[in-house]
Amino acid sequence: xxxxxKTGAVLIAVLLMLVWLAYQGGKKSAPPAETVKNEASDEKGxxxxxxxxxxAPMDPNYRRDKPGxxxxxxxxxxxxxxxGEPTAEGVIKIDPITVQNIGVRTAKVVKGPLVxxxxxxxxxxxxxxxxxxxxxxxxxxVEELFVDTMGQDVRKGEKLxxxxxxxxxxxxxxxxxxxxxxxxxxxxxxxxxxxxxxSLVDAAKRRLLxxxxxxxxxxxxxxxSDVQKTMVLHSPANGVVIDKKVFSGMKVSPGMELYTIxxxxxxxxxxxxxxxxxxxxxxxxxxxxxxPYEPGVTYRGRISFIYPYLSAATRTVQIRIEFNxxxxxxxxxxxxxxxxxxxxxxxxxxxxxxxxxxxxxxSIVITALGEGKFxxxxxxxxxxxxxxxxxxxxxxxxxxxxxxxxxxxDSESNLRQAVTKMTEVPAATGVPxxxxxxxxxxxxxxxxxxxxxxxxQLDKDQQRLMSDIIGTYVKIxxxxxxxxxxxxxxxxxTLSLQLAELQQSGQKEKLEKLTALIAESLxxxxxxxxxxxxxxxxxxxxxxxxxxxxGTGREGAHASDIKIFYCPMKKEPWLQKGKAVQNPYLGKDxxxxxxEIKY
Numbered sequence: 001x002x003x004x005x006k007t008g009a010v011l012i013a014v015l016l017m018l019v020w021l022a023y024q025g026g027k028k029s030a031p032p033a034e035t036v037k038n039e040a041s042d043e044k045g046x047x048x049x050x051x052x053x054x055x056a057p058m059d060p061n062y063r064r065d066k067p068g069x070x071x072x073x074x075x076x077x078x079x080x081x082x083x084g085e086p087t088a089e090g091v092i093k094i095d096p097i098t099v100q101n102i103g104v105r106t107a108k109v110v111k112g113p114l115v116x117x118x119x120x121x122x123x124x125x126x127x128x129x130x131x132x133x134x135x136x137x138x139x140x141x142v143e144e145l146f147v148d149t150m151g152q153d154v155r156k157g158e159k160l161x162x163x164x165x166x167x168x169x170x171x172x173x174x175x176x177x178x179x180x181x182x183x184x185x186x187x188x189x190x191x192x193x194x195x196x197x198x199s200l201v202d203a204a205k206r207r208l209l210x211x212x213x214x215x216x217x218x219x220x221x222x223x224x225s226d227v228q229k230t231m232v233l234h235s236p237a238n239g240v241v242i243d244k245k246v247f248s249g250m251k252v253s254p255g256m257e258l259y260t261i262x263x264x265x266x267x268x269x270x271x272x273x274x275x276x277x278x279x280x281x282x283x284x285x286x287x288x289x290x291x292p293y294e295p296g297v298t299y300r301g302r303i304s305f306i307y308p309y310l311s312a313a314t315r316t317v318q319i320r321i322e323f324n325x326x327x328x329x330x331x332x333x334x335x336x337x338x339x340x341x342x343x344x345x346x347x348x349x350x351x352x353x354x355x356x357x358x359x360x361x362x363s364i365v366i367t368a369l370g371e372g373k374f375x376x377x378x379x380x381x382x383x384x385x386x387x388x389x390x391x392x393x394x395x396x397x398x399x400x401x402x403x404x405x406x407x408x409x410d411s412e413s414n415l416r417q418a419v420t421k422m423t424e425v426p427a428a429t430g431v432p433x434x435x436x437x438x439x440x441x442x443x444x445x446x447x448x449x450x451x452x453x454x455x456x457q458l459d460k461d462q463q464r465l466m467s468d469i470i471g472t473y474v475k476i477x478x479x480x481x482x483x484x485x486x487x488x489x490x491x492x493x494t495l496s497l498q499l500a501e502l503q504q505s506g507q508k509e510k511l512e513k514l515t516a517l518i519a520e521s522l523x524x525x526x527x528x529x530x531x532x533x534x535x536x537x538x539x540x541x542x543x544x545x546x547x548x549x550x551g552t553g554r555e556g557a558h559a560s561d562i563k564i565f566y567c568p569m570k571k572e573p574w575l576q577k578g579k580a581v582q583n584p585y586l587g588k589d590x591x592x593x594x595x596e597i598k599y
Contacts, residue, residue, distance in 0.1 A: 050080065064076055071595065078095070107351065114385050117339065122289060162231065163252065164230045168213070175218075240263075266325055268304075269320070269336060270319070302321065303319055303320070355403045367400060466553060472498060473542075485531050492522060499515060503515055521540045549599065567586070
């Protein structure tokens with residue numbers, strides 16, 4: 001078809017108009033729904049943040065592409081895209097709302113004196129230097145008792161009893177004869193004769209003194225010049241009669257203990273402290289005690305002796321504290337509360353004890369950088385005292401540390417590290433997973449975090465012992481869950497006895513790997529009475545018994561409904577009965593943190 005010039009011009013104009021309309025319509029068309037959602041503005045003009053994925057607050061390896069619940073029933077936490085990765089290595093950033101929800105509290109790193117407080121239970125006992133045992137040195141019969149009841153107060157020189165002794169009567173006669181002979185020979189011109197009479201008097205008098213006849217009775221014998229049938233025994237010291245074994249008319253013989261008299265004006269208190277408390281206790285140190293029936297009243301004494309040996313059963317060292325006892329308020333065999341304060345260091349860096357995350361091999365502190373940023377730091381810790389712990393390295397004065405909620409922050413830190421290294425487990429449906437993730441998933445399914453199976457050749461007695469040990473282990477686990485310090489310590493003592501029996505049962509070298517880990521837990525904190533140390537010390541014991549249950553003890557464990565669980569936060573396994581997760585390391589705050597591992 002031929003088109004003239006006028007028609008061509010009209011067509012060109014129409015085409016240009018259509019292009020312009022299309023362009024204007026394109027500018028006014030709405031962007032994709034996703035873009036609108038991600039770039040929408042609120043009333044204040046702030047853009048909504050785009051969510052990258054959702055993560056379980058207790059398990060950094062559990063991710064989802066939409067909100068929901070974690071395996072432990074907790075709401076998933078969003079991770080936002082526009083937060084970006086922190087510029088400094090290891091720094092993590094958490095949404096301020098999440099920080100508030102998990103209850104993060106902080107404290108400053110301070111420098112000052114660290115006071116360590118040692119608390120112990122003491123038992124009042126007699127001062128051994130003020131206890132007198134009254135015995136007779138002659139044979140005879142008790143004629144009369146002047147002190148005839150236990151608990152009676154006696155004074156030094158007070159009459160205790162009268163005794164008839166043929167030997168005493170004979171010695172009195174010898175003394176009187178020696179006196180008469182000495183009087184008769186005193187005027188002799190022979191010096192040896194005169195001296196001989198005096199010597200006989202001295203010898204007879206010395207015999208009476210050695211028989212515990214006091215000088216006053218000997219003088220009375222001289223004045224009386226007549227033998228007395230009975231002689232009196234007197235108390236050699238002030239005190240209270242705490243034991244009486246003599247009765248009126250009773251025949252006594254040399255070496256027989258008649259009375260025990262104790263002076264209670266000063267008493268000893270024997271206290272027991274644990275091995276880890278020894279650096280804070282020394283001779284001459286002041287100590288305080290309080291009595292159960294007298295609350296608020298404090299008595300002060302001084303440590304006089306630290307016994308040079310350790311109790312194998314309780315793993316404690318005894319200390320002796322001397323106390324004056326006015327009014328005899330401190331009574332032997334009474335229990336008291338002992339408090340010993342010691343300045344462990346004069347000027348050191350310190351943080352609250354709750355700020356330190358103890359993994360068993362390392363100590364971690366979460367520092368707060370502000371604006372929702374946190375940085376985990378490894379530290380070396382020193383002694384603890386009054387809720388504070390010394391920091392030897394890793395922190396500086398004035399830094400801010402997290403004292404509550406740090407476990408969740410540490411969980412997020414582990415997640416970021418996993419993302420950086422591309423070694424996290426594969427994401428859920430909707431999140432692509434590459435070859436690296438598939439490889440990690442295979443490793444996770446094998447649960448290489450738990451110890452390998454331990455194969456041992458045990459006889460019937462050893463198998464019975466291992467069954468008893470696992471039963472005690474379950475009791476310790478339950479005590480850690482309930483927070484019972486006494487329960488942990490009592491069952492740890494039982495475990496110590498069972499370990500000793502196992503070590504003596506034979507095959508010492510083959511059982512070394514198993515028994516060494518059990519001993520490590522006992523020495524590391526199960527017997528200390530410190531719940532935090534006991535939780536850390538529970539890990540070697542758990543690794544040993546998990547390895548045994550996966551190997552030789554598999555059949556017995558299945559029969560007893562023993563299950564293996566693993567905590568991704570603590571990175572330690574444990575055994576327990578029943579399917580409900582009960583984490584012994586993190587306690588009541590995070591009781592449900594853990595997954596069952598099939599074996």
